[in-house]
Amino acid sequence: MFAICLKYSKNYEDAEDTLQDSFLTIFSKINQFRHKGSFEGWIKRITINIAIEKYRKKTPLRIIKEEIIEDHEDDIMINENSLNVDFLLNSIQQLPDRYRLVFNLYVLDDFSHKEIATLLEISEGTSKSNLSRARKILKQKVEKHYQKIKEA
Numbered sequence: 001m002f003a004i005c006l007k008y009s010k011n012y013e014d015a016e017d018t019l020q021d022s023f024l025t026i027f028s029k030i031n032q033f034r035h036k037g038s039f040e041g042w043i044k045r046i047t048i049n050i051a052i053e054k055y056r057k058k059t060p061l062r063i064i065k066e067e068i069i070e071d072h073e074d075d076i077m078i079n080e081n082s083l084n085v086d087f088l089l090n091s092i093q094q095l096p097d098r099y100r101l102v103f104n105l106y107v108l109d110d111f112s113h114k115e116i117a118t119l120l121e122i123s124e125g126t127s128k129s130n131l132s133r134a135r136k137i138l139k140q141k142v143e144k145h146y147q148k149i150k151e152a
Contacts, residue, residue, distance in 0.1 A: 018054060095137060102116055
């Protein structure tokens with residue numbers, strides 16, 4: 001569960017807070033688990049919802065008209081020896097909040113853009129645009145990382 005909290009938090013301390021809040025919610029609502037689906041999935045869903053709720057509380061509501069960007073999945077050749085989990089997690093955590101949330105929900109947790117739009121109270125187009133921008137930022141970070149490795 002802490003790994004989920006880390007994915008959706010800006011830093012380690014926020015992840016710890018989210019984990020604690022998730023445990024409190026899970027224990028207080030344990031009687032609501034109906035044994036439909038896995039218990040692990042139920043816990044994961046609560047944890048993700050707590051992280052998103054914390055994001056909503058921190059972020060003031062701003063309506064922004066965004067241009068929709070085509071979602072192009074650029075393939076990046078990843079050499080397992082040069083990229084480690086800490087680098088990738090740190091890169092994802094450095095994304096702006098809304099990009100990080102959309103990226104995690106779509107790429108790592110297999111939510112659809114429609115589900116993301118509902119969860120984050122944004123349009124599907126904004127979800128797609130945020131995902132595209134997150135991928136672009138991460139691609140640039142990976143390319144810079146490779147450049148540093150080549151120069152070393």
